[in-house]
Amino acid sequence: MNRLIKFAVDRPFWTIVIVAAISIGISFAIPHLTQETDFRKFLSEDDPIIKLLDEAEAKYGRSFGILVMVRNENGVFNEETLDKIKKIGDEISDIPGVESVTTPLNSQVITGTESSLTVRMAAPGGKAPKTPEDLATFESRVEGNRMLEGNVISSDGKAASMSVDLEVDADEYAITPRIVEIVDQYRG
Structure with missing residues (x-):
């Protein structure tokens, strides 16, 4: 850790270049990020909770x-x-x-x-x-x-x-x- 801090302090130009390159690389991935809010996607269709939820939605409608x-x-x-x-x-x-x-x-x-x-x-x-x-x-x-x-x-x-x-x-x-x-x- 001390070597990393020493490098950053001794070579500010290269530190900025490296941080900028990493930031640009990450920015290309941002448009392809998705957010999944439906927890069903994380559980098996056979899961008892999913089965109960399906029954409740069929009977009472979706919340x-x-x-x-x-x-x-x-x-x-x-x-x-x-x-x-x-x-x-x-x-x-x-x-x-x-x-x-x-x-x-x-x-x-x-x-x-x-x-x-x-x-x-x-x-x-x-x-x-x-x-x-x-x-x-x-x-x-x-x-x-x-x-x-x-x-x-x-x-x-x-x-x-x-x-x-x-x-x-x-x-x-x-x-x-x-x-x-x-x-x-x-x-x-």
């Missing part, structure tokens, strides 16, 4: 989902932003492998009284509100609702999230770039 965020500094409670959310959600729904898309518009609001329980969509008909009355109805259903405010709509009302649930055998690596393309069309 993997994609979250899409829409942000507007002026707030999301306006016709233009809500219309974008509706269009993005509809286009994502059409992608093969997507099971469902939950947006602020089609999120369910549950209200109860002593004698009844009401379940309905946050936006009337699950569509982007077009009239001031519909917009006010939507906003009042979301604001103050503990299940929606802070989850589907941010507490400050400037962001909304869409949850994309995938089918059990869907390829999330193929679907994600398509979702990004759709979202990019609506930027701005």
